[in-house]
Amino acid sequence: MEAFALLSRGGARFNKDRFRDQVRLFETTGEASTSSDTGIGAASLPTELDFFKYASGSDTKPRSTKSKGKLPAAATSPLLGSSMLLEDAMSVDEEGSSGDESSTGRSIHRIAATGSRIPEPAGDFEILSQRYGLSQLLLDNLASNELSHPTAIQCQAVPILLEKRDLAGISPTGTGKTLAYVLPMFALLGSPLTSKDRPEAQQGTKEHGPRALIVCPTRELAGQIYNECMKLAQGRKWNILLFSKGASSSEQKKAMGKVDIVIGTPLRILAAIREEAIRLDNVRYLVLDEADNLLDTDFGKQTEEVLESCTHPDLQKCIFSATLPQVAERVAKRVLVDPVRVVVGVKDSASLNVAQTLTYCGTEVGKLFALRQLLATSPPLPMLIFVQSKERAKQLYQELLYDNLTVDQLHSDMTSKQRIESVARMRRGETWVMVCTEVMARGMDFGGIKGVVNYDFPTTVQGYVHRIGRTGRAGRTGVAVTYFTDADVPFLRPIAQMINQTHAQIPEWTLKLNKARKMKSDEKRRRKVKRDSVTKVAGGLVGRRDALRRRHGGKKEKKLSPRGGRNGARTSSSAIDASGDDGEWSGLS
DNA sequence: TCGCTTT
Structure with missing residues (x-):
């Protein structure tokens, strides 16, 4: 009962307006905390990308007594000579203690630097x-x-x-x-x-x-x-x-x-x-x-x-x-x-530009249902859908293939050529939905990605952070939706807490989970959950694919493209389009 | 479980 109630509240009745509010709410809180650091009003960029804030920030703070043009070699630091161990340093930045670093501009950017003889940051x-x-x-x-x-x-x-x-x-x-x-x-x-x-x-x-x-x-x-x-x-x-x-x-x-x-x-x-x-x-x-x-x-x-x-x-x-x-x-x-x-x-920590939600789906069937619901109502496109294994990637890809959207897949069972082409289609904006494994979780910068769906619950907090980091890049905003089933509940806590930290709205009960229920092998924070096949499920969803195939007469319906070709204006660190499409490096092969 | 050589 509770399961059903949560499903309909959290995920299935996913609704655009509600969602929009979440983004706004999220952005507001994010900016509030940064502006308190700078003493400057909210801007549209996150702290780590707002260079103007950095520049003007030094004006609102008491000027450094040091001369700005001073050679970095002579620069001093509160930690000078302490030569801190990396581990020891951990406690420092968490407490936000940075001594006189306000004078260097580090605090404005929320930069914590530890070590001996730290060079001064450079604002441009x-x-x-x-x-x-x-x-x-x-x-x-x-x-x-x-x-x-x-x-x-x-x-x-x-x-x-x-x-x-x-x-x-x-x-x-x-x-x-x-x-x-x-x-x-x-x-x-x-x-x-x-x-x-x-x-x-x-x-x-x-x-x-x-x-x-x-x-x-x-x-x-x-x-x-x-x-x-x-x-x-x-x-x-x-x-x-x-x-x-x-x-x-x-x-x-x-x-x-x-x-x-x-x-x-x-x-x-x-x-x-x-x-x-x-x-x-x-x-x-x-x-x-x-x-x-x-x-x-x-x-x-x-x-x-x-x-x-x-x-x-x-x-x-x-x-x-x-x-x-x-x-x-x-x-x-x-x-x-x-x-x-x-x-x-x-x-x-997760990117502050990503609005995160956590959705209880009960079972495998529930996840597929929730995903279809999301895709049918207000999907943040283009999006990446992360699953746990290559097999499940193939299955979910097949399952979505005949829905009315351009779907693609990427995992290491594909050939180099297939992988290169799949990335290229994504970069060109031809793909709406990419079903992928962890291979896409780190570093990949498709500038226009608006959504990430954790179809299978991530096995580590780090994995979670990197996955949802495929969106909300270079100052843009994005959304991340994470599904979980009964089988995932024992592993929920750390990720639920992380989401909660970034002001997202998640079911309250997930935060109240007994600490004892968290993973036993806390050291590695890994786990194993055997999952049913994506498609092999009981009930009315079986055979849906065949039905769709029949409806489309065995052919794919003409599909809309998520973006009109190229991405719009892009900012600094987004690597992709500025240099063109895949051809640049795939062209070497 | 995933990812990562070449033959």
């Missing part, structure tokens, strides 16, 4: 340029890609990296982390290396192979980072290599030649090392993107092996993610040398 690219001498070409490339103002993480991370420091950068999804490490990478590399530049050096063994390496967990993300690099690479003959399965093998063979930057997935890089197609002893700039994922138990071994292959004495390392659980933090502490740890906002 001109300041950066003056301080560190960025090339005019680099500045032009930023400008021509509409990257006019740095985001919070960029303000703080770029100076740190330019001073050749190790860094752990933690910033919410969609806040421009890629550019935060790509920009200093190009600045530090200076110019592309050619054999003409250094004929003798080419002979020396130390001078082979890339000088910069970016590691990330999926091929799609690698491709996206590649595109982001190409934006700043314009005008010079940088040799940038996309190194993952699905990328061109002939291109990858060049890895031993004059290569500046390699971007790749762990296993592919290791394979290349083993077959001596690449060597990493010339790498001076190493990035682990989605670091907690790369350092977790599954990926960890591979990643550490890659790390061990980077033997250059001047190796600079940085890791980035929106989430960094303690386990990963511990590894990071071990790997990084005298690092600065930067946290924008609150660590492990």
Whole structure:
């Protein structure tokens, strides 16, 4: 009974007006808290993206006694010399204690930086340029890609990296982390290396192979980072290599030649090392993107092996993610040398631009029912629908195929080509609904995504944060809908709390769940739920697909496109359209 | 469970 009541209240009667209110409510609360930090009225951008707020914010605060143009090397910090352990630092940012950091602008952006000799943040690219001498070409490339103002993480991370420091950068999804490490990478590399530049050096063994390496967990993300690099690479003959399965093998063979930057997935890089197609002893700039994922138990071994292959004495390392659980933090502490740890906002928190809801659906049947209801009434399109397994992705895809919308799928059972094409259709705006596995959960930046549906309940809080972070990017708003069934209830608490923290409206009883009911293996925060097949369910939903197929005469009905081709204006960190569609990196294959 | 080499 209660189940039915909740179903109809929470999800099935999903109604546009109610929803709209939620978004508004949400935005209001979000802005209220940021404006209290700045003493400035609410603006349309979230703190971490509002650079003007940053600029004017320093006027409303007491001026720093330090001179603004002071060299960062001489900059002091409340934590100077304390050389805090990464773990120790955790308590600091949670209490929001930052000593005199209001004078540096960190508090305005809610940046917490810990470590020794922390460089001053830079409020815009001109300041950066003056301080560190960025090339005019680099500045032009930023400008021509509409990257006019740095985001919070960029303000703080770029100076740190330019001073050749190790860094752990933690910033919410969609806040421009890629550019935060790509920009200093190009600045530090200076110019592309050619054999003409250094004929003798080419002979020396130390001078082979890339000088910069970016590691990330999926091929799609690698491709996206590649595109982001190409934006700043314009005008010079940088040799940038996309190194993952699905990328061109002939291109990858060049890895031993004059290569500046390699971007790749762990296993592919290791394979290349083993077959001596690449060597990493010339790498001076190493990035682990989605670091907690790369350092977790599954990926960890591979990643550490890659790390061990980077033997250059001047190796600079940085890791980035929106989430960094303690386990990963511990590894990071071990790997990084005298690092600065930067946290924008609150660590492990969800994007404030996403309106979140949690919906009880009782059973598998209930979820399908709720989803159809959502799709039929006020779906936030385009959207991603996350499921737990590849099989379920295929099933749900098939199930939705004959509904009147353009649906697509993406999971690792598809071929490289299929995956590339699926991403391309999404980028071009041809797909309304993409059914996908965790492969799409991290880093992917389809700028126009309006909705995320957690059809299957996420197995970790981090997973939740990253999934819903596919929307609400670069200052836009988005919505996230999470379904759960009776089987998910024991695992509900941490995610329900997270949603509650961000002011979303969720069924009250989910918050009152007895703490004892939460997962036993709290350490890993993982779980296993055996799920029925999406389609193999009792009752009236069986056979629906066949009915639809008959109705459509075996053909797909003409389907509307979610967007009229291209996305509208886009802001800084949204990587996608500005550089065109898929072709850029898939074209290499 | 998912993701990640090449042959």
